[in-house]
Amino acid sequence: MVRLKPHNTTLALLIKERRTLLKNDKGKPMTQEDLSRKIGFGSVSYICMVESGLRWFEMETLPAVSRATGIPVPQLVKVIIEERWPKEKIETVYAGMFETFFQLASLQDSTREHIIATIANLYEREQQKTVTSRKRA
Numbered sequence: 001m002v003r004l005k006p007h008n009t010t011l012a013l014l015i016k017e018r019r020t021l022l023k024n025d026k027g028k029p030m031t032q033e034d035l036s037r038k039i040g041f042g043s044v045s046y047i048c049m050v051e052s053g054l055r056w057f058e059m060e061t062l063p064a065v066s067r068a069t070g071i072p073v074p075q076l077v078k079v080i081i082e083e084r085w086p087k088e089k090i091e092t093v094y095a096g097m098f099e100t101f102f103q104l105a106s107l108q109d110s111t112r113e114h115i116i117a118t119i120a121n122l123y124e125r126e127q128q129k130t131v132t133s134r135k136r137a
Contacts, residue, residue: 011079012053018069019051038068056080059120073116 015035022030030038032047039061041047049055057065057080066073 009053009083011056011076011083012051014071014079015047015065015069016051018071019047022069035068039064056084059123060117062116077116077119 019030019032019035022035024030024034032051033044036044036047039047046055050057057076059077059080062073062076065071065076
C-alpha cells in the first residue's frame, strides 16, 4: 500500500484557515464534518484530504464550496489551477482566464454556474488529453 504524505498546499491552508474562522449552527468553530455537510459531501474524509493537501475540489463542486466558505469561486479556481498545472502551461494556454473569472463574480448565479461548468468540461478534456499523451509516451 502506498501512503501519501500530507503537504501544505495553498488550497489546503486556505480551506483550513477559512473553516477555523467560520462558526457552525451552534456558534462554535466549524469542524471538518460541519463544512462537509454544508458543502453537501457524504463523507468528512474528503475535507480532511483537501486540508491535508492530498486532494483538490472537483470543478463542479466549487460553487457549493464557495457558498459554504465565502471564498470566491475565481479564487478557488486560480489556486487549484496554479497548484495542478505547470506554470508555462497556464501562461500559454489559459493566459486571460483569471481576469475572466473575476468578471464572472458580478454575473447572476445561473449564468456564472453555466460558464464554470463549461470551463470545468474544458478542464476535464485537457486532463484526459494529458493522460492519453502520457500513456502513448
